[in-house]
Every structure is written in C-alpha cells, then in structure tokens.
Amino acid sequence: DAGVTQSPTHLIKTRGQHVTLRCSPISGHKSVSWYQQVLGQGPQFIFQYYEKEERGRGNFPDRFSARQFPNYSSELNVNALLLGDSALYLCASSLSGDYGYTFGSGTRLTVV
Template identity: 90%
Template sequence: DAGVTQSPTHLIKTRGQQVTLRCSPKSGHDTVSWYQQALGQGPQFIFQYYEEEERQRGNFPDRFSGHQFPNYSSELNVNALLLGDSALYLCASSWDRRYGYTFGSGTRLTVV
C-alpha cells in the first residue's frame, strides 16, 4: 500500500519564479494538508484541502495557493519566490485524525 507520494523530491528555483509541488495521498485518504518545515523548526501548517476546497489556512501569504483534484491528489503553488521560501514542504493525508496523519517524504525547495 503506497503511502503519501510527493514530487519532485528536490527543486532549485530562482527568486521571483513560480513553483508547483505535487502530492498523492495515501489510498483511502480524502484530506490533504500542506506544511512548510524550515531548518531546525517544526512543520508549519499552510492549508488543508477537503472535497476540492480549501478548508483551513495557516498564516501564509496569498502567494501560497493550492488545489485538490477529484482523485484527492493536490498541488501547492508558490508565486514570486523569496529566499525565505527555501524549506522542506511536506504533504500529509488523513481521513480521521484519530488514526494520525500520514506524511510524505517532502520536497526540498531551494530558492537562490
């Protein structure tokens, strides 16, 4: 049973560019959340998608946007990249929080 799959694993972008990260949730999971983890910090919640709609949002600017598709997969888009956007971006899927959230291995984004 495949867990959460994220692509790409690593990415280098130039400041001002745009980036799209992708996530396929674990089979049976219908909710996808995105997190940003800076070096030495815990993951920070960006937003959560359920039934193709953004259900919750963390304290991130509008440059961060997302989408969920009918098959529950999701994309995270970041526009006008800043050096401070360099981080590990984690996708987590779930269907019932009592059973935990399954995380992918993340996409390491470096903005130069």
C-alpha cells in the first residue's frame, strides 16, 4: 500500500511567481493537512481538508490556498512567492483527522 505521495520533490521558483504542490493521501484517508517546515523549526499548520471541504486554516496569508479533489488528493497553491516562503512543504493524511498523521516526504521549495 502506497504511503502519502507528494510532487514535485524539489522546486526552485523566482520571487513573484506562483507554485502548485500536489499530494495523494493513503488510500482510504479522507483528511489531508498541509504544513510548512522552515529549516530548524517544527512544522507549521497551513490547512486541513476533510471530505473536500476546508476544515481548518492556520495563520498564513491569503496568498496560500488549497483544495481537495473527489479522490481526496489535494493541491496547495502559493501566489506571489516571497523569499520567506522557502521551506519544506509537508502533506499529511489521516483516516478522519483525529488520529496520528502519516506525512509525505515533502516538497522542498526554494524561492530565489
């Protein structure tokens, strides 16, 4: 059984550009969450989706948006990239969102 898969694994973008990150949860998991991890810090909560609806949002600007598709996969979009958006973006899935999460390997985003 495949784990949580994220694509791409690495990405380099220029300031002001837009980026889309993708996540496929474990089969049967309906809850997907997105986290940002800056080097040397713990992951910071961005969004949670459950059954294709946003169920929680962290303290991130409106440049960050996400959605969940009928097959429970998810996309994270970031507009008008800033240097400070450089981080590891982690997707995590859970059956219902109230037990331990399985994280993907992440997308390493570098903004130059």
